Amino acid sequence: DLVRQFIHEVEEEDEKGRKTGKRFLIFPRYQQLDCVRRLVADARATGAGQRYLIQHSAGSGKSFTIAWLAHQLSVLHDAGDRRVFDSIVVITDRRVLDRQLQTTMRQFEQTLGVVENIDTTSRQLKDALESGKTIIVTTLQKFPVIAKEIGELPGKRFALIVDEAHSSQSGESTKSLKAVLSSGSLEEAETEEAGAATPEEDLESTILSEMEKRGRLPNLSTFAFTATPKPKTLELFGTKRADGKFAPFHLYSMRQAIEEGFILDVLANYATYKAYWRLLKKVEDDPRYVKQKAEYLLKSFVELHHHAIGEKVRIMVEHFAAKVQHEISGRAKAMVVTRSRLHAVRYKLAMDKVLAERGYPFKALVAFSGTVQDGGQSYTESGMNGFPEAQTAKTFERPEYRFLVVANKFQTGFDQPLLHTMYVDKKLGGVNAVQTLSRLNRTLPPEKKGTMVLDFANEADEIKAAFEPYYETTLLSEATDPNLLYEIQTRLGAFPVYGAADVEAFAKVYFDPKATQDRLYVALAPVVERFGALSEEEQHDFRGQLTDYVRLYAFLAQVLTFADADLEKLYVFARHLRRLLPADRAELPREVQQNIDMESYRIQQTGSGKIALERRPGVLDPVSTKQGHSVSPEELETLSRIIAELNERFGLNLGPEHRVTLGQMMEKLADDAALDAAARVNTRENVRLTFDQKVEHVIQEIVDSNFDLYKRITDDRAFGEAIKNFLLDQYLRAHRNAEELIKAGESKTLEFKSTLRWSLKEDRQDDKGVTHAVLKTIAAFLNTEGGDLLIGVADDGSIVGIERDQLESDDKFMRHLAQVVRNGLGDRAGTCMDPKCQIVQGKTVCVVSCQRSQEPVFLKWKGVEAVPDGDFFVRSGPGTVKLSSESAREYIRTRFPGFTREGEADGPSKGAV
Structure with a gap:
């Protein structure tokens, strides 16, 4: 059997498929x-x-x-x-x-x-x-x-x-x-010709026939x-x-192939890098943007910035010249994996420039599809390379071409044994990570002895998680639950978009062999019209559920045999309806990129070595669906605040190793279920009790990984408190929302105000009364332990909405709030506040999160103050109280030791934080 069925003598062919005359035996x-x-x-x-x-x-x-x-x-x-x-x-x-x-x-x-x-x-x-x-x-x-x-x-x-x-x-x-x-048979043909079935029976038979084609x-x-x-x-x-x-x-398995020497271990020499940067605002105004969209655009601005790409390219080129060019007998090549086509274009331009400046004899090619517009110019793969796109892979074989810059091309199925090193500047995960990095695993004995990866976008743990399911055997934990399909069907039916009659009418047209395309559109037109009447959030949810149904049914119909023809009818209905629904309109405020610039940028290597995989079966989970496809609430935020938060995350005045450690500490706190439960239902002061216990434990855990930061936190009390406050503020920012705060009720660190400036009782603007009450609360929070002020919520917790302040937009409301805080509390008071807008029961509520101030805050507002230079407020239980001059001095002496002000005698003078 071995000789007859497996051992073959074959003749070698050259690259053009021509036989060379050289013969050899193939043995399994x-x-x-x-x-x-x-x-x-x-x-x-x-x-x-x-x-x-x-x-x-x-x-x-x-x-x-x-x-x-x-x-x-x-x-x-x-x-x-x-x-x-x-x-x-x-x-x-x-x-x-x-x-x-x-x-x-x-x-x-x-x-x-x-x-x-x-x-x-x-x-x-x-x-x-x-x-x-x-x-x-x-x-x-x-x-x-x-x-x-x-x-x-x-x-x-x-x-x-x-x-x-x-x-x-x-x-x-x-x-x-x-x-x-x-299969088909005469028996089936006879069955089809026998008798005159009703139109309904014909439709049902056709549908069941379609269902059978998907099954086993x-x-x-x-x-x-x-x-x-x-x-x-x-x-x-x-x-x-x-x-x-x-x-x-x-x-x-992959492990067996590596151990037997048939592929190389692409994780054996893996280095990770991280970028640290700071942005600055270059316009006088402080416009407001949807926070999530603005953050995305600002990070994209950094990633595409010529300086950032230039820095990465210099690292790549110098690394290649020092560590790679002499590998594989001086023939080694590298692939640069980029995030997008625009990234690929800019990388190619930057690489050509750096290679020319340094006088290296290497050349780079680029691979991307279509045409890219950048800086008023059009770029194509063939135009940048100087030859037709179909020749890119073949030309890359020539010895002078050592770099291939790619954007969603050549990441799978590309077999080039001379590929030795990969420079990754794209988030990778799951199968995509394995397939992309595996471009390096081809052997070329005896010259190719190993590989290298320099990763600018992923953590080592992320790559390890992607590879481990495929290192040994891969298992699926259980079968997909077919009841998921009926659950989605029920959720879709709850929307006022279509009924059973709409699905039935479409099915009759779809399964009619004589029907034309325009009849399908006519059948779906009223459904599309009803979809347009939904709110934006409902449209997003319906579209997501529809997509889930189409994908899940297309899969399950191949695994199971459904006897329910209604499922097939809904499938063809949903598949065609989905194409006609307008896409989500998620306009990005791209002008934000014109209002900022990059102040600093540097790249630091964060790790190097082998990513070791565990020798155990990888278990994957079956297909699942979401209960709902909700739209994330859009928070409006000032550009300066957005930049400040990004700078905190990506450019703290700490060493890179300290930033990495703080990020790891935040991840551990974020994964703590008990802390999450406390943060969602408790006031800030009660959360602080739980948080302090948890953060102390997290601090102890960094003693081995970052002793320097541990020592600074524990030895320098002020520095330690600053770090803890920073971590608390970051944590609460991610875990608090208005509805949960309202349920908690007013307390020492939580207060409700119906409006910012409008008297609901007298139906007029009342700066001296209503606005003064808001400023008193903010000042008291800043002078005590911090807290949250909810504007747009009545004392009993009912939702009033900041719309009652009769300002034209959320943006103008936020500007007015910032202005009155500056006028009444001083310029620096605003730096201790983090206001954001949230939608609750269809109305807008402003959540003003206040940090404890490092210096006392005094309120001076339109002559209402009892002391010429400003009143001093603190929180006492669930209320705000004004301290007398003597009590204020004593409180400040205790709470803010070392605080002095020029010219101060008996009482406070007008000032800020």
Whole structure:
């Protein structure tokens, strides 16, 4: 069997496919031999209609395994000497037929004409199937095109071998593919012609027929090969074990391939870098923006800044010149993985400039799709490289080209053994991280001895988490719960968008072979109109639920057999409706990038060494859906405050190692469930009690990792308090919302005010009364322990809304608040406040979070003050009290030791914090 079925003599071909005359023997490795024998034996015993998942790592010799399997299945007979499969169809998900696979299949061909490569037209594929070609090699993209042309092939049995199954076997492409390969018989034809069925019966039969095309077909066996199975792949093709988990039928793991020397360990030499930067505002005004959108744009501004890219490029080029250029006998190459096409363009320009400045003999190529506009110029891949796009991969083989800058190209399926180093400036996760970094794992013995990765965007722990599920065998913890589909159906039905009659009417049109496209649009038009009447938040939720239903049904229909035709009707209805719904309108305030500049920028290496993976099975969880697709509340914030917060996170006046440690401390606090529960339902002072206990524990944990920071916190009381206050403010900012504060009720650190300036009783603006009361509370919070003031909430907790202040917008409200605070409490008081707007019960509430001030605050407002230079307020229980001059001096002496003011005698004078 080994000599007859596996050992082959093949003739070597050059790069253009021409035979060189050099011949050599192909002998199977153990995992190839074992895999093919086990698959063939099972197919012989069980016949058609099975599914197999083969998890074989890169370096397993997959092309040869597929070739051996295809040829042996093509001549396979069962115990009754009946042929098991009429045709073997080998599918690759690449748009251009994989040349290596194509060549390997041809070389194993012992009878001329057995193998048919379909790499041109769909007509070719149609002819090959109809004429009964034994082995057909093609791409997935051919199948949907011809599904309508050839229909069902009666009485045929197929073996479908899928290369990289996770990206090939989902949704409508698979349904069309199965529609082509599904069985037909005279009995079925007679059934269709017998009798005159009602239109409703015809519709139901058609729907059930469509459902069957997605399910498991008795005449089709699928052999799915992948190195990185996703949860859907495992459930669709995996073998269900007794414990309910899904596992591959055959395994050749990444660990085994590395240990046997067939691929390199791309995590063996991994360095991480982090950027530290500060921004500054370059306009006098302080405009307000939606906080989340502005932060995204400001971080994007930094990432795309010519100085930031230039710094990274200099690190890359110098590293390559010092550590990489002499590897692989002086032929080593590097790939630069960027976040976007615009990043790729700017990286290419910066790299060309740095290479020219330093006089290095290296050249760089770039790979991205389409046209990119930047600075009034248009850039394309071919224009920047100087030759057609189709030649990029081939040209990169030339010795002078040492860098390839990519944006969503060449990150998967690109086989270049001279790739030695990868420079990553893009967030990677899951399968994408494994596939991208695995571009380096190709061996080239004896010259290529290792690889290097310099990562500017990911943490080592993130990369470790991405790789571990695929290091050993990959399991799926359990099957997807089909009840999820009915839950989504129920949630969708709760929206006033469509009813059962709408779905039924659309189904009648959709399943009518004579129906035209315009009738589908007519059937959906009233539904789209009702969708437009929803609020923005409801539209977002409905669109998300609709997408969840389409994706989940397309998957589950391949795993389970549904007898409920209503599910299929809703699926085709939802799939077409989704295309007609207007997209989320999330306009970004791009002008914010014109109002800022970068003050400083530097990059620091944060780690280097091997990322060690654990030797245990990786377990993935099944498909899940969200209960709701809510829109995050939009917080309006001043540009100066947004910049200050970003500078705090990315550019504190601490060393980089201290910033990293503070980030780790925040992560530990954020993961504490007890602290989260306390923060959501308690006042600031009560949260502080729990927080102080938790933060002390977190501080003790850094004694080994960052003793310098630990010593500063514990030895310098003022510094320690500042750090704790910073961590508390950051924590509360992420964990508090207005509704939960209202439920807590007023207290020493929480007060409600109906309005900022408008008297509801007298229906007029009342600065001396209403505004003065607001300023008293803020001053008292700043002078005591801090607290939260909710403007737009009545004393009884009912929602009034800041709209009653009759200011034109939230932005103008915030500006007015900032102005009255400056006028009444002084310029520095505003630096201790963090106001933000939230929507509660359809009305706007302003949450003013106040930190404890480091210096006393005095209120002087429109002559209302009793003391010429300002009154002094503190919190006493759930209220605010004014201290007499003598009491104020005593309080200040105790609370703010060392505080003095020029010219002060008996009482306070007008001042700020």
